[in-house]
Amino acid sequence: DTAVSQTPKYLVTQMGNDKSIKCEQNLGHDTMYWYKQDSKKFLKIMFSYNNKELIINETVPNRFSPKSPDKAHLNLHINSLELGDSAVYFCASSQTGNSYNEQFFGPGTRLTVL
Amino acid sequence: AQSVSQHNHHVILSEAASLELGCNYSYGGTVNLFWYVQYPGQHLQLLLKYFSGDPLVKGIKGFEAEFIKSKFSFNLRKPSVQWSDTAEYFCALTSGGSYIPTFGRGTSLIVHP
Known part of the structure; x- marks a missing residue:
């Protein structure tokens, strides 16, 4: 079973559009995150x-x-997309309470803005 | 504010060579340190972490890291790399005051067969 899942895996869209990326975790974690990874990683x-x-x-x-509709989901909405928004977006989750708990990452969504 | 530095941005090795990737941090208090790996086209996954106890930490796939408090370092090592170790490696830190990690810029490792 996938621990942290994201959809879609690839997203190609035009400048100015509005788009959403969905994220779900089935780990029972209490905290979720969004990261942006640029072309230089x-x-x-x-x-x-x-x-x-x-x-x-x-x-x-x-x-x-x-x-966030509930604890297991954290969606990312992006309005008026710009060229500079092109990147890979990762969702992650962790259990807080202890700062040594690691993060679990989703597979990423590669966003390309044309 | 806390920060993490990875000075080796690109490392190229041949199979069977030894590996050491540097990670230095800046924070005056208690820290938790992590190494994550990102294989080509994949998500980040945890290699190993240190939060207390033995400063020499062993992780998956033969990796280990040593926490040296006096040097504010947490270098990643592997005695003999394989082609399949080709990946991006990220050092990260959390502290007692924050569960949100601070990541280094990453090191790209290429291992030639």
Whole structure:
């Protein structure tokens, strides 16, 4: 069984469009995350979310917004897509309470904005 | 603020060579340290982690890392690499005050058969 899953795996769209990426985890973790990995493989955290708080990386444009219908899901909505949004987006989850708990990553969504 | 530095951005080795990837961090308090690996086209997965106890940590696939507190380092080692070790390697840190990890920029390892 897949622990952290994302859909779609590939997303190709035009500039200006609005798109969503879905993420689900079946690990029972209480916190989920979104990361952006650029073409140089640099991994940047965008959001951290649990049922108590949303922590936003202040460098993330407000065109990006996380939506969590329940503990097992954290979807990423992107409005008015720009060329610079092209990247691989990873969802992850972890169990907080102990900072030594590792993160479990999804397979990634490769977003290409034309 | 905490930070993680990986000074080797690209490493190229032949099979059977020994590997050491550097990871240094900046944080004054208690830390938890992780190495993640990302195989081509795949997601990140945990190789090993340190949070307390023996500073020499053994992980999967023959990897190990040593936490040296005085040097603020957590270098990753493997005595003999294989072609299948070709991947991106990321060092990461969490601290007692935050469960959100800080990642290094990653090291790209290419192993020639």
